[in-house]
Amino acid sequence: MATSSLRLLTVFGEKRYTPMFDKNTPDLADPALLVPGHLNLYSCPMESGTERTPLRDFSLEELVAYFTSLGEKPFRARQVFQWMWQKGATEFSQMTNISRSLIQRLETIATLDRTEVVFISQSPASETRKLLLRLQDGKTVETVLIPEESRVTVCLSSQVGCGLDCDFCATGKMGLLRNLTAGEITDQLRQVMAISSRPVTNIVFMGMGEPFHNYSAVLKAADMMHDELAYGTGARRITISTSGLVPQIKQFAEENRRYKLAVSLNATVDEQRNVLMPINKKWNISALMDACKYYTEKTHNMLTFEYVLMAGINDTLQDARRLIQIARPVFCKVNVIPYNDINGTYRRPADEKIEAFLQELSKGNFPLTVRWSRGGDIDAACGQLATQTKKMQPGFNPIET
Ligand code: SF4
Structure with missing residues (x-):
């Protein structure tokens, strides 16, 4: 992301910058989102009462074990690991060599939580x-x-x-x-x-x-x-x-x-x-x-x-x-x-x-x-x-x- 891809927002008179491509970034121009306790509006939704698994906290070895537990091949874990870090993906849908059905499944059970x-x-x-x-x-x-x-x-x-x-x-x-x-x-x-x-x-x-x-x-x-x-x-x-x-x-x-x-x-x-x-x-x-x-x-x-x-x-x-x-x-x-x-x-x-x-x-x-x-x-x-x-x-x- 080049600096030119940052967008300028003004919040309570302060200038702030967020990446434009990041669709999940909350709109900081909305003062309600800055009230303590409101930020969790953007934490990951639950699936059937179960918290989704944050994949970024997994080492490659742990990610392989997780994918294996899902019945997926280890190379899928390596692909996702590479997308998360080397290729900078922020959404599963950006992972173009992952099948549509697996992306839909991951969107339901896992997250790409990030800073x-x-x-x-x-x-x-x-x-x-x-x-x-x-x-x-x-x-x-x-x-x-x-x-x-x-x-x-x-x-x-x-x-x-x-x-x-x-x-x-x-x-x-x-x-x-x-x-x-x-x-x-x-x-x-x-x-x-x-x-x-x-x-x-x-x-x-x-x-x-x-x-x-x-x-x-x-x-x-x-x-x-x-x-x-x-x-x-x-x-x-x-x-x-x-x-x-x-x-x-x-x-x-x-x-x-x-x-x-x-x-x-x-x-x-x-x-x-x-x-x-x-x-x-x-x-x-x-x-x-x-x-x-x-x-x-x-x-x-x-x-x-x-x-x-x-x-x-x-x-x-x-x-x-x-x-x-x-x-x-x-x-x-x-x-x-x-x-x-x-x-x-x-x-x-x-x-x-x-x-x-x-x-x-x-x-x-x-x-x-x-x-x-x-x-x-x-x-x-x-x-x-x-x-x-x-x-x-x-x-x-x-x-x-
Ligand atoms: S220098 Fe600061 S950050 Fe480092 S150990 Fe001391 S208090 Fe902690």
Whole structure:
């Protein structure tokens, strides 16, 4: 879907955009539909008192089992899986190589439930775009498309809100509303691909939520995106980022998953990390490092430590030296992210301070990268998303058609 296929609607003075081809999208111009409780008018109707089965939540293997239970051949499941994801079908009737009788049957017993675009905002300073997507229950999540010269990255959400309450994070302020399903996670990629003029090359789970708090759905979604009949994204182009859930890091190692792992470190002493990331009170830096070493030794995969650099908090030369001591024993690279200002509490350090920190850190014997947050001006930097459902904030430029 090109951006020109979006239609502009005005709701209570706000501009919103919905895909034109999507016949099931409710007319947002009707204020009655925005009253809480009315959105379920568009949830799937029941068939003989039984809820229809949402097919997007099925892995390919599960879809094959479902079709087999219907007395259908496995190749039919593969065709439907490919239509749902790779071909972007939103209605069974679009599946032109499926028999009419099977389409009619699926329309009765199953659904292609999906997210709906509420609005898309464009960074004035870059090509970064942020999508606000509405789920079937009316809750919203954000997904970010970050085109760069050599790659196109998508930042996915794994939960509505987050329960970990990191002090510097906008999403943490929302609390945890619920986990996303594998279908809702994968559907974010479908929506982003529909508006991207270039193929998506990299996927990062760094949006709203702690991915390892929703472990099975996140891994299932990654497997679905990796599948050749969906998007065929290479396993080493999918990165899962955790705030440091030790049992899940060990589980990830034991399952020998091929996806990349990133760990948000952000501090070098427990007193500091306890404040920034309260999860540290449960698993402190020492326990976290033991889990990280276990992961790299078990899988022989390099992991990435993310370090959000905040003025006056964790940006001294002493912090850099401690970070070297912590990171050195682990097969890792370190990614420094100068903070993206979103509230009055934390600030990005001055450029000279950032340079001095990086200079000191470069003495470590590990690869070092810096991510100057793309889309910081639209609150789109990963781990710094906040839901914008009610109000568009300064810096948001709705895409004009
Ligand atoms: S930084 Fe990540 S883990 Fe921490 S509150 Fe935000 S979304 Fe949750």
